[in-house]
Structures are given as structure tokens and as C-alpha cells.
Amino acid sequence: MSDAADRMLWARSALRIHCPHARRDVFVDGLVGDNAIALHRLFLVPARSPGPGGRVVDVAARRSLPLSPGSVLLLPSSRRYRFEFAPGLHLIGYHFRIEVVPGRDVLGDAVRFQRVAGDHALLERTWRAFAGTDMGSWLTTEGVLRSELAALVQPSWAAVEAAVLAQRRWGAVLADLERAGARRAVAGCARRIGMTREGFSRKFQRDLGISPSAWLSRRLADRATELLLYTDRPLASIAEELGFSDAFALSKLVKRVTGQNPSGIRAIRATLPSRRA
Structure with a gap:
């Protein structure tokens, strides 16, 4: 081949x-x-x-x-x-x-x-x-x-190859960071691998090209979007699962990352094939 x-x-x-x-x-x-x-x-x-x-x-x-x-x-x-x-x-x-x-x-x-x-x-x-x-x-x-x-x-293929190497190097840490959710996740993750938050953030930014807090914001918005689209769970319940203090804090993050309010995302459910069948 x-x-x-x-x-x-x-x-x-x-x-x-x-x-x-x-x-x-x-x-x-x-x-x-x-x-x-x-x-x-x-x-x-x-x-x-x-x-x-x-x-x-x-x-x-x-x-x-x-x-x-x-x-x-x-x-x-x-x-x-x-x-x-x-x-x-x-x-x-x-x-x-x-x-x-x-x-x-x-x-x-x-x-x-x-x-x-x-x-x-x-x-x-x-x-x-x-x-x-x-x-x-x-x-x-x-x-x-x-x-x-x-x-x-x-x-460029180089960007893709770099991302694959970063995924292999950081996969377990990213999973840990995402599991921790919004509750002091970056500081806690750094502590668990024996690094200061500042050192962890610098290495994360160097290897992945994005800060850990920005990466986590995107992932939390991704997860919130999926739950809003494919479940009937209230926003407050989703916020609690993802580690936010309340539904308003989650709503602000979702709007900032995706450009849509949670209510707008949930309204899209009516247009999904599984909801119209």
C-alpha cells in the first residue's frame, strides 16, 4: 500500500x-x-x-x-x-x-x-x-x-501528526481533567500529577496549543450540548453533573463557547430525525 x-x-x-x-x-x-x-x-x-x-x-x-x-x-x-x-x-x-x-x-x-x-x-x-x-x-x-x-x-499533515502525538501523551490527563468538571479541575489535576498549576498550564499550552482552562471550557460546552440535545434533563441537573455552581454559570459558558443559549440548543431537538419520526 x-x-x-x-x-x-x-x-x-x-x-x-x-x-x-x-x-x-x-x-x-x-x-x-x-x-x-x-x-x-x-x-x-x-x-x-x-x-x-x-x-x-x-x-x-x-x-x-x-x-x-x-x-x-x-x-x-x-x-x-x-x-x-x-x-x-x-x-x-x-x-x-x-x-x-x-x-x-x-x-x-x-x-x-x-x-x-x-x-x-x-x-x-x-x-x-x-x-x-x-x-x-x-x-x-x-x-x-x-x-x-x-x-x-x-x-498541513504536520498539525494532524502533532495532535496525534499530543493525544497519546496527554490522553489520561485529559480524561482526568474532564472527569473533574468545572470544580477547580485544573489545579486538582496538576496536583495529582505532582506539578504546580503554573507549570502544568505552561506544559499543556506548549504541547496542545491551548490553555487547560480554555480546553476544559470547550469540552464542558460539548458535553452540555450533547445532554441538551439528546436527553430531557433540566439545565440545573446538567450543571450539577458538570461541576457548575448553578444553571446560570453553565448557561454563560455554553453561550460564550457555542454562540447559542441552552434554550436555543434544546429547541433544536424538535428538528432531529429521532424526534420527528
Whole structure:
């Protein structure tokens, strides 16, 4: 087997697309707002969308891209954007990261704020697929995310290889950190392996490219999102399990990391195939 084929098989076993938000929306009254979240975003505007569509502004760079019908926009994570959606805008949105170590994105600087023309037939097929409940519809929506990323992003294999090595080196520590939840998890984890919090944080940042507190915030938001989507448990119960002082503290973290309130995430449950069958 060739080196290229070996690498493809290896990548399939190591890489995972984490995409807690993928849906279509019609903004009847438009929308104006801004936020910054720890996930990349891919916006697809089908040609059926009426009017000018609106725009997305990268606040720090003072650069804007139009949301015109038939376009595709890619937004890097952790940057503040201003959204100016015109009334009637039809939008497909994916919030995602590609990871080996859960919570750590491998795309990094490969993701740029950009807009390209989309394939009108593909955008229309994707719009219809989001209304479907069958496996074919799900495969279509998943496949579009991957195909668009293939056209827009060229990450290096070196970043993936570094993430695999970091996962092997830090896997047990990450599991311990996640089990501890929000209750002084970083200090406790450092103490259990015989390090100061400061030394632990420096080594973690050097090897994984993210601080332990930022990594834990992402993982706790991931777990909260899964529980909100796939269980009926009250927010207070989820907050207690994850080590938060109350539901409000968890709600703030989920909003900061994902850009959505827990109530909005829970409302998505009604659109899941298992809930509509």
C-alpha cells in the first residue's frame, strides 16, 4: 500500500469533525448582532434566498463579506463578527472544528475569512436535505460540509501528526481533567500529577496549543450540548453533573463557547430525525 493510502487510512481513524450545530434558517425579520465563539462557521446561502442577503463583518479586521444568494462564507473561530442579515435571508449554517484531541482544533491558521461562489444546484439540494428525516438526507448534509472544506481549507499533515502525538501523551490527563468538571479541575489535576498549576498550564499550552482552562471550557460546552440535545434533563441537573455552581454559570459558558443559549440548543431537538419520526 502506498504512503498516500496509508496516510488516508490513518487520518480516517484519527480525525473527527465536531459539528454541534448544523441547520437551515429563514430570517423572516432579519437579524443584527455580534458574537465570537470557539467554533469555525460555514454559511451557505441558497440561490432561492430573496433580496440582498446582508453581510458578515470581521470586527477587528474591519472587513465585510456579502451574504448574497448563491454564496458560501467561511468564518474562522474565536473572532468577533457582526451579523447583518436582511429580512427573508435563507441560510444554512454549520458550527464545527476538526479534531484529534477532543476540544482542540487542528485547522488553525488554515481557516481564513473568505467568500466563494457556490454551486447553485448543490446549495438547493442541501437546503432540501435539511428538511429530510432519512439517512440519505443526513449523509447529504454531512457530505456538503466536508466537500466545501476540501475546497476552502488546506491544513498541513504536520498539525494532524502533532495532535496525534499530543493525544497519546496527554490522553489520561485529559480524561482526568474532564472527569473533574468545572470544580477547580485544573489545579486538582496538576496536583495529582505532582506539578504546580503554573507549570502544568505552561506544559499543556506548549504541547496542545491551548490553555487547560480554555480546553476544559470547550469540552464542558460539548458535553452540555450533547445532554441538551439528546436527553430531557433540566439545565440545573446538567450543571450539577458538570461541576457548575448553578444553571446560570453553565448557561454563560455554553453561550460564550457555542454562540447559542441552552434554550436555543434544546429547541433544536424538535428538528432531529429521532424526534420527528
